[in-house]
Amino acid sequence: MxxxxxxxxxxxxxxxxxxxxxxxxxxxxxxxxxxxxxxxxxxxxxxxxxxxxxxxxxxxxxxxxxxxxxxxxxxxxxxxxxxxxxxxYGPRIGLWRWLRDFLGGGWPARLRQMWLDIYIAFAVMFAGTLIGWLLCAGDDNWFYRLVPAGMAGGRGPDASPQLLSESLFGGGEETEGLSLFATSLFSNNAGVSILAFALGFAFGIPTLLLLLYNTALLGAMLWLFFRADLGWDFVAWLSVHGTTELTAIMLAGAAGLHIGRTMAFPGNRAIMAAAKSAGVRAAVVMVGVVIMMSLAAVLEGYVRQLVTDTATRFVIGGSIGALWLAYFVGAGRGLAAKPGRAEDTP
Known part of the structure; x- marks a missing residue:
């Protein structure tokens, strides 16, 4: 049948x-x-x-x-x-045009929509650095609690000023020791950037804690070198790649906070709808963070190794920081005035 x-x-x-x-x-x-x-x-x-x-x-x-x-x-x-x-009906834009539009203003425009989260991330990072410094200033043992032994590379409160100086300006094994610190710091910061963004869905609380701890580590290192009258030399050494690397961490943290803050205060929208809108904007920012971390790796691996003069390091680091600031503040201003899609609306 x-x-x-x-x-x-x-x-x-x-x-x-x-x-x-x-x-x-x-x-x-x-x-x-x-x-x-x-x-x-x-x-x-x-x-x-x-x-x-x-x-x-x-x-x-x-x-x-x-x-x-x-x-x-x-x-x-x-x-x-x-x-x-x-x-x-699909998009009519190739990779190179997308990259041009992204770097030409799309990325900074998204960042300016997250201005409050960037200010919060900056404030938390500043507070973390200050806390790390004050803890170590009150008790040397806090240095070992904040800075992992493998990352410090033997640099600690017991290290002599000569050893710390050689690690900044040259001295065979001493230079290699601080290079190990820079490599470990970069790996740590890359992981922190990813986690700061990914954990933003927990209403941003883990993101704040990560930023706080990570910069407390930085505060401990600053305390160590300033105590040896090498603080500004260390800042110059760090600025070559740190202006890019630390800014990338701040932006990643801001992206995570943006998602968490939007979920905590969705307004008239459903929580998931608010999270989707914030997630689209934050994901664009994270693409830029990946680019910044890649540039920081190049600066850390090559430029910082070749330049040993403190003044020159300050010039390089300060110039890079000024360029980033000008780019984020000025680029893509015309895009901000154009009507965007619904999910791009703050």
């Missing part, structure tokens, strides 16, 4: 396919040519026919699903309609 029903279904599916096969094949041919970058070879007639062919294929898919045609036909139409949608 099932055989006639099966034969009827196959016949119906075969008839359905034959009636529309030519249009499907033409659409598939046009899609293949467009996907291979041959858009310029399409005639005006082909370009105008694309939307109609797409709608026909989408209508065929709806009918095929409604009438429960064979799975092969439905799967073919699903793939065809999906490909056609990306060509008809």
């Amino acid at each position: 099932n055989a006639p029903a099966t034969d009827l279904a196959l016949l119906r599916s075969d008839t359905f396919r034959k009636e529309r096969q030519d249009e499907w094949e033409r659409l598939e041919e046009l899609l293949t040519r467009m996907e291979k970058g041959r858009l310029r070879r399409l005639s005006d007639e082909d370009v105008l026919a694309m939307p109609a062919l797409y709608r026909t294929a989408a209508s065929s898919l709806a009918v095929a699903r409604e009438t429960s045609l064979d799975a092969a036909t439905i799967a073919y139409l699903e793939a065809l309609v999906q490909r056609a949608w990306f060509q008809v």
